[in-house]
Amino acid sequence: AHAQVTVKAIKAGRLVDVAAGTVLKDQLIVITGERITAVGPASSTNVPAGAEVIDLSAQTVLPGLIDMHVHLTDDPMQQGYSALGISDVRSALHGVKAARLTLDAGFTTVRNVGASGFGDVALRDAINDGDIPGPRMRTAGYAIGIQGGHCDNNLLPAEYKVKGPGVADGPWEARAKVREMAKYGADVIKMCASGGVLSKGDEPGAQQYTLEEMKAIVEEAHKLGRRVAAHAHGASSIRDAILAGVDSVEHASMIDDEGIKLARDKGTWLVMDIYNDDFILQEGEKAGMLPEAIEKERAVGQLQRDNFKKAVKGGAKIAFGTDAGVYPHGDNARQFFYMTKYGMTPMQAIQAATIHAADLLGWKDRVGSLAAGKYADIIAVDGDPAADAALLTKVRFVMKGGVVVRR
Ligand code: ARG
Secondary structure (H helix, E strand, O other), X not given: OOOOOOEEEEEEEEEEEOOOOEEEEEEEEEEEOOEEEEEEEOOOOOOOOOOEXXXXXXXXXXXXXXXXXXXXOOOOXXXXXXXXXXXXXXXXXXXXXXXXXXXXXXXXXXXXXXXOOOHHHHXXXXXXXXXXXXXXXXXXXXXXXXXXXXXXOOOOOHHHOOXXXXXXXXXXXXXXXXXXXXXXXXXXXXXXXXXXXXXXXXXXXXXXXXXXXXXXXXXXXXXOOOEEEEEEOOHHHXXXXXXXXXXXXXXXXXXXXXXXXXXXXXXXXXXXXXXXXXXXXXXXXXXXXXXXXXXXXXXXXXXXXXXXHHHHHOOOEEOOOOOEOOEOOOOHHHHHHHHHHOOOOHXXXXXXXXXXXXXXXXXXXXXXXXXXXXXXXXXXXXXXXXXXXXXXXXXXXXXXXXXXXXX
């Protein structure tokens, strides 16, 4: 039996054309089933007979937003030692709530770059099966890293014998770990090139994987059709990750001029989570973050924002990513304020979270812009986000795949 295909037409008072970088007035979007089938001026585009008309003529309509760096299964209020009491299954169930909050905030696609117990894969599949509401997801499984590094778990002493399931030392172990992640449902590979802020006993500025290990990871992942996202704060880890051929550098806090030039020349994306600092410094202690983590944040937070500005100026490609899960899910759009404060125009920030993010995902053919053939992932806000991108924190309308999920 054929499912009945519904036809909808959205009247858009203003429409952000992210491909052109312009705002168009009085447009009509025709949606057939889960896809956009036509977009054009309301004056010359027909409303198909029998179509349900959605009137957003008082609002600005945009493609659904995309966050390239989230951890939906992480509870932001259970960090440090308190996270040790959370089972993988409980984390996955937290992800159910986080997925809904994220979608309601207008983020219709996310890249989940690290989860325990393959909770991200289960979440992705439950969303795709229609069991629960949530954004389209690309998943990584466990983040891969060196023993004792940011992607290990270093909270307990040796007698507990805890080794993070993503730990892999040496090129061949690392290759095997990439294969394991792919086997259990990773769409993308996440690895830790440097130390981190929220991990115990390591330094964000210090490199962790060697160039040799990173080359092995990238070659293996690309061979299996998976892109690679590298967590890297320190300058040398950023340079080596780019030289190894990663697709995106996450955080990039201490990127130097050479790193910016390398990223630009090689077309490597930067995904810089420049909202995160606010939550860590204001709420981190309450959330259970270690005192040493908060100290480390004080050293990198402002530096990362200043370097974001340099990277924008230097012409590096930047995609929107926030590290939601460190801070509360659904607050993702708070980062737009900082992206425009530190050098982007509002339109550039919107493009980073739509068409550019879709490019980094390898999903330019399906999401990230409002054009015929794309999924009908559509949001609307009051006012003009191309003048003030912070308005995206107040999304009023959300449609995913032609279905209205928030009105
Ligand atoms: N997950 C990252 C880490 O622990 C968070 C970094 C947050 N700080 C920042 N300024 N972006 O390294």
